[in-house]
Amino acid sequence: xxxxxxxxxxxxxxRLVALYDTLNPFGADxxxxxxxxxxxxxxxxxxxGCGTGLLTCELARRGHAVTGIDPARAMLDVARRxxxxxxxxxIEGDAQQASDTQADLxxxxxxxxxxxxxxxxxxxxxxxxxxxxxxxxxxxxxxRHPQSAxxxxxxxxxxxxxxxxxxxxTVKVWHELIEVSGECVRFVTHYQFDATGEELVSASELRxxxxxxxxxxxxxxxxSIAHWYGDWSGAPVDEQSRELIVIAVRD
Numbered sequence: 001x002x003x004x005x006x007x008x009x010x011x012x013x014x015r016l017v018a019l020y021d022t023l024n025p026f027g028a029d030x031x032x033x034x035x036x037x038x039x040x041x042x043x044x045x046x047x048x049g050c051g052t053g054l055l056t057c058e059l060a061r062r063g064h065a066v067t068g069i070d071p072a073r074a075m076l077d078v079a080r081r082x083x084x085x086x087x088x089x090x091i092e093g094d095a096q097q098a099s100d101t102q103a104d105l106x107x108x109x110x111x112x113x114x115x116x117x118x119x120x121x122x123x124x125x126x127x128x129x130x131x132x133x134x135x136x137x138x139x140x141x142x143x144r145h146p147q148s149a150x151x152x153x154x155x156x157x158x159x160x161x162x163x164x165x166x167x168x169x170t171v172k173v174w175h176e177l178i179e180v181s182g183e184c185v186r187f188v189t190h191y192q193f194d195a196t197g198e199e200l201v202s203a204s205e206l207r208x209x210x211x212x213x214x215x216x217x218x219x220x221x222x223x224s225i226a227h228w229y230g231d232w233s234g235a236p237v238d239e240q241s242r243e244l245i246v247i248a249v250r251d
Contacts (some may be wrong), residue, residue: 010202011051011072015189018249019171020052020075022163024110028232029142033107036140036247037064040071042104043102046132048095049112053079053088060087067091069098095128102134108141114206117184119217122207126221133250139223142245146208147232150242151177151185170194183208211244223248 010016035042037045037059050056050068052075057198060066063082069091070076076090091097098106106129129139144150153159154175161173171193178186192199209217217227226249229243237244 008202008204009200010076010189010204011070013200013202014074016192016200016202017052017072017074017078019163019165019173019191021054022079022165023161023173024051024054026054026058028061030058032232032245033109033140034058034062036068036138037105038062040105042138044101044103044105046098046103046106046129046130047099048098048106048108049110050079051075051110053082053085053090055107055109056088057082057084058219060084060103062124067098067101067103069093069095094138095132096127099128099131101132102137103132104134104137106133106137106139109137111144111206113141113143113214114208115204117205117207123217123221126223128218130222130250135250137250138226139218139248139250140246142243143209144206145237145241145244146183146210147239148242151180151187154187156190178203183210183213214246218248220248222251224251225249 017044033055042064044065046061047056047066048066050070053068056066056068067089068079073092076092079085080090116125154177156174156176159175163171165171171191174190176188178188185208188201188203190199190201227247228237229245230237231243
């Protein structure tokens with residue numbers, strides 16, 4: 001699911017994994033996908049790139065049968081310990097491991113779709129999602145709208161955040177843009193622990209595919225587009241949209 005280079009330690013270093021939920025709490029995106037699952041009355045859901053399982057376990061708590069898939073063991077260790085984690089089938093690996101499950105809904109949340117920088121990897125993931133769904137099943141995911149150019153704010157000054165860990169410890173977090181090359185953006189994220197002065201750095205690369213490119217790859221993979229949304233309230237996509245949220249149907 002996510003780029004697993006040696007420098008991308010956000011998903012593998014336990015010290016950074018422990019910060020993940022504080023940096024990525026329950027939000028409007030979580031509510032959107034919970035509402036979608038309820039509206040579809042999805043019996044079985046596959047969460048591709050489930051991370052620490054915040055959404056995965058909440059879906060299970062609400063009565064859905066859920067399979068959570070992620071390549072990062074440290075993330076899954078957190079997910080398994082969540083309340084409701086015992087109700088989820090956890091798979092350490094990629095989307096290929098969930099093939100032929102006849103799911104009603106497959107999800108890729110948290111901008112997971114953008115970590116597939118290589119076109120072959122992206123198309124292989126879409127093909128695996130297609131196989132895991134029953135005919136008529138839905139695939140839903142989001143990607144940052146490239147026209148919003150969020151990387152312009154990925155500077156130490158503009159992106160600095162201070163988060164509290166365990167109530168007392170403070171961690172400073174900021175991004176540093178490295179390179180923009182076509183649709184690909186490389187950046188590093190710094191994590192400075194005030195208590196010890198230690199600083200960890202995680203390197204990442206994301207692909208900002210256009211709406212038309214996403215639509216074409218979905219069509220090529222056997223999906224029909226049901227809906228596009230530009231934000232988590234369900235507004236249509238326009239030039240001001242920060243997100244490209246898509247719901248596609250397996251033909």
